[in-house]
Amino acid sequence: MIYFDNSATTKPHPDIIDTFVKVNEQYYANPASIHAAGMEANGLLDRARSQVAQIFNTDEKSVIFTAGGTESNNFAIFGVSKANTHIGKHIITSEIEHASTLEAVKSLEKEGFEIDYLHVDEAGVISLEELKQKIRKDTVFVSIMHVNNEIGAIQPIEEAAKIIHANSRAIFHVDAVQSFGKLPIIFNGDHGPDIITVSGHKIHALKGSGVIVFRRKMNIVPLILGGGQEFGLRSGTVAVPQAVAFAKAARIAIENLPSTQSKYKKWKCDLMKFLTSFGEYIHLLSTDSGANHILSFSVKDLKGEILINALQELGIIVSTSSACSSKQMKTSHVVTALNINPKFKNGVIRLSFGAFNTDEEINQFKESFKKVMKDLKGVN
Numbered sequence: 001m002i003y004f005d006n007s008a009t010t011k012p013h014p015d016i017i018d019t020f021v022k023v024n025e026q027y028y029a030n031p032a033s034i035h036a037a038g039m040e041a042n043g044l045l046d047r048a049r050s051q052v053a054q055i056f057n058t059d060e061k062s063v064i065f066t067a068g069g070t071e072s073n074n075f076a077i078f079g080v081s082k083a084n085t086h087i088g089k090h091i092i093t094s095e096i097e098h099a100s101t102l103e104a105v106k107s108l109e110k111e112g113f114e115i116d117y118l119h120v121d122e123a124g125v126i127s128l129e130e131l132k133q134k135i136r137k138d139t140v141f142v143s144i145m146h147v148n149n150e151i152g153a154i155q156p157i158e159e160a161a162k163i164i165h166a167n168s169r170a171i172f173h174v175d176a177v178q179s180f181g182k183l184p185i186i187f188n189g190d191h192g193p194d195i196i197t198v199s200g201h202k203i204h205a206l207k208g209s210g211v212i213v214f215r216r217k218m219n220i221v222p223l224i225l226g227g228g229q230e231f232g233l234r235s236g237t238v239a240v241p242q243a244v245a246f247a248k249a250a251r252i253a254i255e256n257l258p259s260t261q262s263k264y265k266k267w268k269c270d271l272m273k274f275l276t277s278f279g280e281y282i283h284l285l286s287t288d289s290g291a292n293h294i295l296s297f298s299v300k301d302l303k304g305e306i307l308i309n310a311l312q313e314l315g316i317i318v319s320t321s322s323a324c325s326s327k328q329m330k331t332s333h334v335v336t337a338l339n340i341n342p343k344f345k346n347g348v349i350r351l352s353f354g355a356f357n358t359d360e361e362i363n364q365f366k367e368s369f370k371k372v373m374k375d376l377k378g379v380n
């Protein structure tokens with residue numbers, strides 16, 4: 001099987017699985033216990049936290065381990081907006097955020113917050129001009145994703161941060177679930193977001209792991225109450241094996257970033273050229289300026305599911321625009337926002353690369369795709 005659905009989830013790295021198993025076997029004590037075994041587990045947890053803090057250029061107390069991207073995004077949005085209503089109740093986000101952001105802000109709207117959505121252009125990029133117009137003195141929270149999970153559009157985070165910080169007291173959150181390990185995300189000072197969220201299973205760690213990282217002190221309401229773990233912000237016995245595995249995956253992702261970037265760039269350029277050769281039959285939703293690990297395109301007058309099944313029969317796994325929207329069998333909010341020709345709306349396919357893909361697999365995709373186009377569309 002050739003797996004090109006790494007933006008939905010990745011195969012865990014064998015070294016990460018080894019680490020996870022080893023920590024479970026040897027360091028299973030509760031890290032909050034005061035006996036020697038608990039302290040040993042806590043030592044490992046501290047080390048993992050400090051590695052993550054170093055990667056994000058922040059201090060250890062600003063790193064909270066969570067169960068993934070959805071929880072981290074919910075925590076950022078609920079925990080910080082609700083704790084800072086003295087600034088105001090106005091929130092800005094974009095119309096192409098992940099559901100874990102959109103559903104969270106919709107829920108806050110029911111509680112009296114006012115939500116403004118930034119539009120995107122045909123490349124899926126927000127307008128800084130619109131951000132400037134929408135930001136207000138009572139804007140408390142801005143949430144903009146770094147890389148879009150369906151088409152790979154990269155948002156101008158540093159420029160957005162400058163505008164937000166120069167014009168308001170709002171806290172700026174960046175969902176970096178799709179960018180961490182694929183793009184540098186060390187934004188600093190005025191050029192940086194205040195909160196970054198990352199998920200483990202998108203970087204070859206395990207499902208059910210992630211972090212929320214704070215880049216400055218702020219008021220936060222805990223999302224989960226209980227025994228006061230994670231500095232009182234996320235109660236519950238900490239999953240030490242998950243945290244250690246996440247920190248290791250994050251380190252590997254950063255170490256490999258230069259080679260990952262050039263590999264994915266080569267593949268995306270190659271496939272964009274290949275797909276363009278089908279002329280009017282193909283519409284590319286991803287652009288040259290987007291992230292290199294996501295390639296989204298559509299075949300004219302063809303349902304995405306049909307294409308997915310045809311490729312699957314040839315041993316190639318791709319997805320429709322996102323795993324979440326594909327089960328609901330409806331055009332995703334991202335594709336809708338891009339306003340593409342209706343003939344291409346139902347045939348959107350996403351290829352997303354991961355650490356285990358190879359040049360050979362890219363070539364096999366090309367061969368298989370040619371066959372599918374011939375069989376389904378009669379195109380030679």
Ligand SMILES: Cc1ncc(COP(=O)(O)O)c(C=O)c1O
Pocket residue numbers: 007008067068069070071073098100145147148149175177178199200201210
């Ligand atoms: C941009 C983005 N944010 C958040 C999430 C949610 O992450 P998780 O699956 O870890 O809850 C995803 C998952 O697809 C994503 O792509």
